[in-house]
Amino acid sequence: MPxxxxxxxxxxxxPERVYDAFIAPEALRAWLPPEGMRGEFSRFDARPGGSYRMVLHYADPAASPGKHGDGSDVMEARFAELVPGERVVLKVDFDSDDPAFQGTMRMTWSVVPTAAGSRVEIRAEDVPPGVTAAEHAVGLASSLAQLAAWLER
Known part of the structure; x- marks a missing residue:
């Protein structure tokens, strides 16, 4: 079962500010990489059917060889759905020779208005088995914390 x-x-x-941070490359590059990583885009096209390629570099490549094998993770993300102020749906693939990291993961970033601002939820479906549940939980929580910090600056 996936x-x-x-x-x-x-x-x-x-919700509008949160959504803008989902689709602005300078914002996404700043908050999406989990703690201990930095990101860079080789391309970015935020529109339905558009895509981006992000390279995530580990701060300590010796401690983590990365899915790409050179102390980095490379991800290809395609924008499957964009609903301003509400949701971004991505289809994500890791660039890896290891079959444990292959396959398309569907990531839905949803935002719902609340009295204090927004409730942001990430839902990752069909997560490749090489991405452990524990490390993914830490990474997702880290990205959300950095999103909050980005929006509070």
Whole structure:
């Protein structure tokens, strides 16, 4: 049975500001990479059917060889759905020779207005088996914490 991982965080920002951070490359590059990584885009086209390629570099490549094998993770993400102020759906593939990291993961970033701002939820479906549930939970929570920090600056 395919695995589904989720994470949720309340963020004191409007749904429109959160959504903008989902589709602006400078924002996404700043908050999406989990703690201990930095990201760079080789291309970015935020529109339905558009895509991006992000290279995530580990701060300590000796401690983590990465899915790409050179101290980095490379991800190809395609925008499957964009609903302004509400949701971004991505189809994500890791660039890896290891079959444990292959396959398309569907990631849905949803935002719902709350009295204090927004409730942001990540839902990752069909997570490749090489991505452990524990490490994915830490990574998703880290990205949400960094999103909150980005929006509070």
């Amino acid at each position: 695995r589904i991982d989720t994470a949720v965080r309340e963020i004191p920002a409007s």
